[in-house]
Amino acid sequence: MTQHRVLVVDDEEAARYSIGKALEAAGYAVEVASTAGEALKIQESFNPDVILTDISMPEMNGIQFIQQLRARPLPPPVIVVTASHTYDIAVQSLRQGAADYLTKPFDLEQLRNSVRRAIERRQLKLENLEYQRELEEKNRRLQEAEEMLRKHALELEERVQLGTQALLETELRYRELFNLANDAIFTVDAATGQILEANLQAEKLTGYSGEELSNMKVQDLYSKQELERVAKFESELAKAGCGCGVTGDIPFRTRDGQRIVLNVSCSMIEMNARQVINLMGRDVTAIREVEAELARYTQELEQKFEEKKKQLLQSQSQLVQAEKMAALGSLVAGVAHEINNPLGSINANNDILALAFRKVQDFVRLHPPGDGTDAEQELDEIRSIGKEALQTNRMACDRILKIVRSLRNFARLDEAERKKADIHEGIESTITLVAHEIKGRIRVTKEFGNVREIECYPNQLNQVFMNMLVNASQAIEGEGEIRIRTWEQDNTVRVAISDTGKGIPAELYSKIFDPGFTTKKAGLGTGLGLSICLRIVQDHGGRIEIESQVGRGTTFTIILPVEGAPERKTND
Template identity: 30%
Template sequence: MSIRVKTIIGIACIEAVLLALLVMMTLDYLRTSNYDSFIKHASTTSALFAATTKDAVLSYDLASLESFVNEVLIHRDLLYARVLGPDGNVFAQAGQSEYLEQAFVADHHVESVSDDVFDTFSEISEEGVIYGRVEIGLDTSNLTTIITEAENRSAVIAVIEMGLVALFSFLLGGYLTRQLKILSIAAKSITEGDLEINIPIKGRDEIANVAIAFNVMASSLKEASTRRDQYEAELQKLNRSLEGRVFSRSEQIQAKNIELEKANQNIKEAQLKLLHSEKMSSIGLLAAGVAHEINNPVGYVMSNLHSLKHYVQSYRSLIDEYMLLTTLTDADKRQAQQLKIDQLCQQYDLDFMNEDLDFLIQESIEGTVRVSNIVKSLKEFSHIDTMNSYIMCNLNDCIKSALNMANNELKYHCDIQKDLADLPLTYCCSGQISQIVLNLIINAGHAIEGHGSIYVRSRQDEKMLEISVSDTGKGIPENQIHKLFDPFFTTKAVGEGTGLGLSIAYGIAKEHGGEILVESKVGKGSCFSLRIPLVTEE
């Protein structure tokens, strides 16, 4: 085997190994960086989708969930999206049917995806409690195409490079056999960066041919260096273009975040309107009773005022007669005037008027205070609650406000008994707590057929405050208890309830970090208990 052949084989093997390592490292970096970026993108998308749908899942707002699913599919990489409840039931879904019909299996690595769809999910949780999750599928075909194209281009470049190396080694081997000394000097010049080297050609023999071949090789190296510089310039330009696209995508994501925040705000406003609507429904239900509660004290206050008006007229008449008495100097006339005054005192029953006067004034004051308390309770209850409505308050005040509202509705067929413990102040929305208590009291009254009793209790259990409302009504069947807090579910007759009262009450309790417990037996009555944590600081 000649030196030329050995040189060709040796250089080709070395170049092949180095080129293979370079291509493998480049492709591995390309895969790793793109796969990691894709997984982060999928995780971020599912997390944002879960955060967007959380409030709608908690309130079982299926219409909003359907809208959210359709909006998130605007993302061109998403093939499907769905929202699941705590029991795995589908609340809303949309996308390509072929993927929705498949069983969901979460993917953890892009390279393990076999159907061009990366399946991932995020759990919907609040205070550590999982209420459901969102599932999405992202298209990986574009990423796979990019990586495959990079592999093909690398293979083509490797083949071209091996061809060039073979040609170079062929020329170098011939050169080594004939002109080693000149090659040594020329090679040293090339290693020093002098690509303008030109071996002088003398004659037409093999030495001249080797010199010509070396000069061609030097020219090829110069062209390769120029092409390399061009490639580097193009690569820098491509990097700048990628940076611009990344910045554009970041702006799009920010715009989507703003839209999601706006949608979340709209959901909160809708929930607030629903809360106020249910509150107005309760007020409407109690309107007749509240009017009666106001009319009673107003009636006897008006009656007292008429009596006071008559007494004032009598006092004025007596004062006029006394004034006349002071102007008389004749003894007979003064005696006659005094007799007239005594007769008027007997006629007006002055002693009775003096005694009755204090009673009428005190009773009128009590009546106006009673009206004022009823109006105050109605005003506080009907006010739209916001986050700023959270104050330090005593839950017993919320109970008393609710009882003022419902008193006339229940007093004719229910005995209301209170057992209120001394409670510390807690940071909460007093209007919303009053709404829960009023809803529980009204439901207890509706559950009683004929005449019965309602017991309202409050107590403190370590770091929890509890309000319980129990009745001696007809009770609730066991198979319906788990549905009580579902929206639009009601055990009342058609037209007597919206089915939203307990659902809204449950949502308010959750917002306060608490819960509502139910115990009921058919024929014996029910007990609803509101439990919220004690919060001593705002």
């Protein structure tokens, strides 16, 4: 229910308060003002249904206030409230447009009735004005309609004549466009699939005449082997509904059984109280065959690429394996050489021991105990020979054990996981295994600093040390020196391997770590050693620095973080 609004204007606060509370208790929305000027401002925003105003107010009295309100459009009714009992003031207020006149003191019921009647009169007035406006508008529209009907009556016959002629011309143009279109056009009953109309291009593509097509259903033209594909397309068209289009490829069968593919655009419309499908199709058979051929060719290229990629990876793996085998061959040669010497000593000592025991046997046979010969001296000589032979054999066996231990330490077959390791152990083991490469011509100087153990893969770092030492020995022609220095700096452990070889030109610095690049003679390497070393060091979070002077030698510095790189999978 609409809440009516009342504006109370009185310069006495007590009067404003009492009247406002009485009206709020009766369910009205109330605003108050102490002057007529303030009330005029509130009236613009509050838009009251009725105003109660005192007659005697400063600046502007009630009569003047009513005059100001009447100058505004659709002013609300005004009830004058005053303590004056003169008849003249009441008459003057009513003449100026006041709706009612109340004298103080007044009964609250009288106040409510007066406000209610004023609101009812205002509503009736507004309704009358609205009815009057509606009546005037209807009369105006009626006159305009009559005028339009007269004009239409005069123009109707002319328009019918012109429309008939235009319809005939439009029909002719439509027929011309319909039949001369480059795309096949079918008009189909959506409910039955009956072909209602087909253009010349449709006849040409399908091989049927227009009369034959008009006696067929569009389903008769679809390829029977691909009805599921067609059903999916029709389902999408049905979901789209009238006014929406659907496009896609549909396979058709021509009169002679040839399969053709039409890229069709279908839309459904209402025509003569039934739904009709307009189907426009363009022959894309050749295009789709080319696309299929391209797809097959692309697939073949991808397969060939994968095969080539696989071959490349296999070749790369073979090259890496060749480098490993080259290092292994060098290692095996060294091991064979190192083991051969103590084995020779053991074999020789075995012969000496055999001779000694034969002499013991001969001595015992020729000089049995108690014959008076001085046997003590002879037995001491035999024992001395046996002791010396046994010591030599023991030293040879220790040498073999050291070589085997160095080989195990180098391979670290039982330590493939990441762990803390002492790099000095790996370097010592590697020096032992490359001894055959340097013995007799190259002096190895070790300057090991006090360094911490580092997080690493020991077997991989041993491979780096092996490659570096072998490269250094091969770079030295004749006699020379390899210097190995270790120290700790900036939370890294550094290994500098220097040689007195022929050196590396500065222009080759950027190439020496490239896979396949080598400056060695044919048969001495694959060019993968330094590449593998760099990869291993980088996997450990480190780097390799190089300093070289042609004719004086080269220094490779391996820099490894103490804590190692983040955990990763080990390389195969």
